[in-house]
Amino acid sequence: INFGQAQFLTSAPDIRKLPADQGIEVAFAGRSNAGKSSALNALTRQRQLARTSKTPGRTQLINVFTLSDHQRLIDLPGYGFAKVPLEVKLKWQKSLGEYLQMRDCLRGLVVLMDIRHPFKDLDQELIHWAVESDIPVLAVLTKADKLKSGARKKALMDAEEAVPGFGGDVRVITFSSLNKHGLPELESTLNSWLTQ
Numbered sequence: 001i002n003f004g005q006a007q008f009l010t011s012a013p014d015i016r017k018l019p020a021d022q023g024i025e026v027a028f029a030g031r032s033n034a035g036k037s038s039a040l041n042a043l044t045r046q047r048q049l050a051r052t053s054k055t056p057g058r059t060q061l062i063n064v065f066t067l068s069d070h071q072r073l074i075d076l077p078g079y080g081f082a083k084v085p086l087e088v089k090l091k092w093q094k095s096l097g098e099y100l101q102m103r104d105c106l107r108g109l110v111v112l113m114d115i116r117h118p119f120k121d122l123d124q125e126l127i128h129w130a131v132e133s134d135i136p137v138l139a140v141l142t143k144a145d146k147l148k149s150g151a152r153k154k155a156l157m158d159a160e161e162a163v164p165g166f167g168g169d170v171r172v173i174t175f176s177s178l179n180k181h182g183l184p185e186l187e188s189t190l191n192s193w194l195t196q
């Protein structure tokens, strides 16, 4: 797959407004500010495809990108942002759960977590939901450039020890949008999900 050919298709306010449940979809999820949009831009080699921001909670809509007529990438809104009203948070958590349970075309979930504080409660809940729905998960430890090599390896080893606890198909990589560390691994996983 040539990820460079990704094109913005639409922004959906909730899962009911997504395109028809056909073809193959892979979604990017994670806490606000985890680096979802930056990872999508690194993957697609487009600096501005997905909006990035220093202000957490920037991506409120579900952004849909097409790779071909039957393959899509989904940038889900970040969760866990403190300043969002509780009501909005709960509504979003509910629809995230629904999306993972109901969306037939979803073939893989990329869960992005800052390498310095991975596997927060909502991250774990999301991974549990995916496993329950038989959706494979790639846990991506982002901003790996923020750690020295020793600390980075330790973080990866700790995460690799944690993931069997979820059961299901959950793997971990370290990643940096800044220096493209981990990009080949991200690409090969997405390739396999999108072409199966």
Ligand code: GTP
Pocket: 030, 031, 032, 033, 034, 035, 036, 037, 038, 039, 051, 052, 053, 054, 055, 056, 057, 058, 059, 060, 077, 078, 079, 142, 143, 144, 145, 146, 175, 176, 177, 178, 179
């Ligand atoms: P929301 O849309 O708010 O949920 O955030 P997001 O997960 O899409 O995060 P985004 O990609 O907008 O990145 C958030 C901040 O982290 C920005 O300031 C990015 O420049 C920074 N950032 C993202 N990836 C990396 C990385 O790999 N390394 C470093 N050093 N900074 C990063």
Ligand code: MG
Pocket: 036, 037, 038, 051, 052, 058, 059
């Ligand atoms: Mg974003």
